[in-house]
Amino acid sequence: MIKKVELTGVKEIARRANVSIGTVDRVIHNRKGVSDATRQKINLIIEEINYQPNKMASLLATKRNLNFAILIPKVSAETDYWTYPLNGIEQAGEEVKQFGIIIQYFFYDLDSRGSFNEAAEELLNCNPQAILLAPSFIEESTAVVKRINELNIPLVFINSDLPKQPSLTYIGPELYQSGRLAAQLTSLSIAHEDEIMIINISTDLENDHHLVRKEQGFRAYFNDSKLANPITTLNIYDTHIGSVEKSVLEALQQNPNVQAFFVTNSRVNIVAKILKKHNKTHSLVGYDFLKSNINYLIDGQINFLICQRPKEQGYLAIMALYKHLFNINEPEKAIYMPIDIITKENYRFYNS
Amino acid sequence: MIKKVELTGVKEIARRANVSIGTVDRVIHNRKGVSDATRQKINLIIEEINYQPNKMASLLATKRNLNFAILIPKVSAETDYWTYPLNGIEQAGEEVKQFGIIIQYFFYDLDSRGSFNEAAEELLNCNPQAILLAPSFIEESTAVVKRINELNIPLVFINSDLPKQPSLTYIGPELYQSGRLAAQLTSLSIAHEDEIMIINISTDLENDHHLVRKEQGFRAYFNDSKLANPITTLNIYDTHIGSVEKSVLEALQQNPNVQAFFVTNSRVNIVAKILKKHNKTHSLVGYDFLKSNINYLIDGQINFLICQRPKEQGYLAIMALYKHLFNINEPEKAIYMPIDIITKENYRFYNS
DNA sequence: CTGAAAGCGCTTACAG
DNA sequence: CTGAAAGCGCTTACAG
Numbered sequence: 001m002i003k004k005v006e007l008t009g010v011k012e013i014a015r016r017a018n019v020s021i022g023t024v025d026r027v028i029h030n031r032k033g034v035s036d037a038t039r040q041k042i043n044l045i046i047e048e049i050n051y052q053p054n055k056m057a058s059l060l061a062t063k064r065n066l067n068f069a070i071l072i073p074k075v076s077a078e079t080d081y082w083t084y085p086l087n088g089i090e091q092a093g094e095e096v097k098q099f100g101i102i103i104q105y106f107f108y109d110l111d112s113r114g115s116f117n118e119a120a121e122e123l124l125n126c127n128p129q130a131i132l133l134a135p136s137f138i139e140e141s142t143a144v145v146k147r148i149n150e151l152n153i154p155l156v157f158i159n160s161d162l163p164k165q166p167s168l169t170y171i172g173p174e175l176y177q178s179g180r181l182a183a184q185l186t187s188l189s190i191a192h193e194d195e196i197m198i199i200n201i202s203t204d205l206e207n208d209h210h211l212v213r214k215e216q217g218f219r220a221y222f223n224d225s226k227l228a229n230p231i232t233t234l235n236i237y238d239t240h241i242g243s244v245e246k247s248v249l250e251a252l253q254q255n256p257n258v259q260a261f262f263v264t265n266s267r268v269n270i271v272a273k274i275l276k277k278h279n280k281t282h283s284l285v286g287y288d289f290l291k292s293n294i295n296y297l298i299d300g301q302i303n304f305l306i307c308q309r310p311k312e313q314g315y316l317a318i319m320a321l322y323k324h325l326f327n328i329n330e331p332e333k334a335i336y337m338p339i340d341i342i343t344k345e346n347y348r349f350y351n352s
Numbered sequence: 353m354i355k356k357v358e359l360t361g362v363k364e365i366a367r368r369a370n371v372s373i374g375t376v377d378r379v380i381h382n383r384k385g386v387s388d389a390t391r392q393k394i395n396l397i398i399e400e401i402n403y404q405p406n407k408m409a410s411l412l413a414t415k416r417n418l419n420f421a422i423l424i425p426k427v428s429a430e431t432d433y434w435t436y437p438l439n440g441i442e443q444a445g446e447e448v449k450q451f452g453i454i455i456q457y458f459f460y461d462l463d464s465r466g467s468f469n470e471a472a473e474e475l476l477n478c479n480p481q482a483i484l485l486a487p488s489f490i491e492e493s494t495a496v497v498k499r500i501n502e503l504n505i506p507l508v509f510i511n512s513d514l515p516k517q518p519s520l521t522y523i524g525p526e527l528y529q530s531g532r533l534a535a536q537l538t539s540l541s542i543a544h545e546d547e548i549m550i551i552n553i554s555t556d557l558e559n560d561h562h563l564v565r566k567e568q569g570f571r572a573y574f575n576d577s578k579l580a581n582p583i584t585t586l587n588i589y590d591t592h593i594g595s596v597e598k599s600v601l602e603a604l605q606q607n608p609n610v611q612a613f614f615v616t617n618s619r620v621n622i623v624a625k626i627l628k629k630h631n632k633t634h635s636l637v638g639y640d641f642l643k644s645n646i647n648y649l650i651d652g653q654i655n656f657l658i659c660q661r662p663k664e665q666g667y668l669a670i671m672a673l674y675k676h677l678f679n680i681n682e683p684e685k686a687i688y689m690p691i692d693i694i695t696k697e698n699y700r701f702y703n704s
Numbered sequence: 705c706t707g708a709a710a711g712c713g714c715t716t717a718c719a720g
Numbered sequence: 721c722t723g724a725a726a727g728c729g730c731t732t733a734c735a736g
Contacts, residue, residue: 338698
């Protein structure tokens with residue numbers, strides 16, 4: 001009895017198609033230089049035997065490096081928010097480097113559209129095989145993304161989406177719902193009649209749709225819950241503590257019944273500092289796991305922080321690109337981060 | 353100028369030691385048939401160049417599969433908690449199967465020590481190269497773990513630790529702190545004088561140190577915060593709803609000032625059902641993202657659920673074993689999951 | 705357009 | 721006790 005030899009892989013395909021494995025390889029990778037007839041024959045066989053390439057052999061053979069380029073805001077003195085996505089990216093980088101993936105970092109200044117364009121130009125000059133982008137300036141980002149898509153480079157957005165531009169996936173927050181959650185948390189610590197003040201602090205408020213969406217969610221929650229607490233909004237365009245202080249104190253004088261503040265971004269620590277200085281005990285809810293925020297959480301000036309796993313966003317983005325390029329799996333088109341609540345009793349175990 | 357050729361791996365070791373790569377391989381795998389002198393020389397070089405074997409090449413050469421064995425509780429009709437770790441394990445399994453990793457599943461019955469021993473025996477008979485264990489019965493688990501460690505098989509614990517037994521890592525909750533968090537959440541919705549009742553529901557309460565630790569954390573929070581709310585504990589050993597109902601109603605009659613309940617495990621839905629049936633509007637905090645719990649969260653009967661990422665526990669455990677075996681990196685000796693707070697405004701984005 | 709050969713880093717017989 | 725050679729499944733020049 002003859003033992004049946006079960007060949008697999010390119011060899012078996014080559015045997016069945018009566019060609020060399022070199023030709024099979026050309027078909028598998030859609031390289032040109034194969035006659036249509038041969039190509040079809042081989043593709044048929046590939047389907048027939050449901051061929052799955054052995055990625056390990058492929059990796060071993062290529063010894064090729066893959067360049068991943070990332071373009072995110074620079075960590076600024078003002079906020080260390082972007083250290084967290086960066087940490088996640090670096091951690092993922094450690095894990096995939098054995099597969100020949102090399103990460104190149106490009107940073108831009110959140111205050112400068114020019115710096116974004118420059119960094120993007122440099123990035124494209126490096127011919128990356130995959131790109132991670134945290135877009136901020138819609139117009140400039142859109143222009144860059146169009147070029148990326150023309151070049152057919154897989155692209156992942158984190159933190160902010162550019163919904164009209166195609167991408168492998170978006171990984172980040174769903175803002176409206178996080179505003180609703182902020183409202184629920186705020187409602188826990190106030191009475192029926194208490195007034196609430198929403199504080200937006202941003203130099204570029206008109207372009208910051210993030211804050212607007214959160215505010216919408218916040219107000220919707222109170223509406224839907226039939227809570228009648230008056231809600232006013234205070235917009236502050238100058239982020240320096242002096243002017244924030246002036247604005248907040250003025251607003252408090254005009255609205256003496258305000259018992260709770262909701263700060264729509266990570267600048268909640270500024271408000272906390274001001275309230276503390278003036279011995280105010282208002283309820284305070286804001287965003288993001290920053291050291292300066294955590295300190296006020298610990299001493300009770302901030303009640304809750306909402307956080308959407310910035311480190312995980314960076315980590316998952318790199319892994320999504322890796323899994324895509326290595327045929328492991330395809331991500332959902334949008335991955336919304338869980339909306340985490342941080343208090344002084346669980347911050348210690350929150351790992352980003 | 354001669355280009356310096358940087359060989360790596362077995363070839364470089366062989367070159368330096370002036371032997372063949374076959375001999376190097378023998379030393380690397382501690383196979384016999386090598387003179388002590390040669391062995392020492394090679395080992396020295398291995399240390400010198402900090403040799404890290406290329407696991408992919410090794411796998412390709414051996415054509416061997418790696419068997420990962422997992423031993424966790426069976427998903428029961430009573431609670432679907434264990435579906436979540438299982439989902440995480442399966443997801444990780446999908447991702448690593450291309451590296452030749454095959455996962456074999458063994459399940460035991462949480463009500464039967466015998467079933468645990470049987471499943472463990474079967475598992476060991478399969479000669480796995482890595483093991484994931486969710487221990488429940490301390491004595492039985494300890495015995496099995498001792499054998500696993502004698503066999504030098506890498507082992508990861510999830511959900512529960514066996515602190516005295518060595519393992520690659522433990523991935524799971526820190527119970528005391530989650531009890532503290534439950535206390536903080538409870539304190540949000542009660543007044544000064546209100547009484548609180550802690551409810552432990554377990555057939556095997558004396559052995560369930562989980563519940564005890566959470567209760568300790570809970571009480572410690574009130575102590576530390578100088579809150580004077582009276583706290584009583586109700587232990588219920590019969591998990592059927594009828595007897596829970598009887599116990600709870602009796603306890604409520606005896607303690608009419610109770611305004612809040614803390615249920616120390618996922619059986620909080622039973623209490624929710626009872627409270628709803630009797631039109632009670634007590635504050636209610638409990639554990640775990642189960643369908644039955646979420647339903648009561650949505651309709652407001654449960655205020656908060658605490659959850660410690662059961663899916664991620666399973667996922668991370670498999671990935672930790674994979675990364676260990678493939679020399680990607682070594683985990684911390686204990687990985688404590690973040691302590692997540694689930695409300696009706698964020699449960700939709702919680703993905704396990 | 706196609707094939708033959710060498711090689712990725714490791715393991716496995718086989719020969720001596 | 722040790723080495724030379726073949727092979728894992730794929731990719732990459734090179735030759736024709």
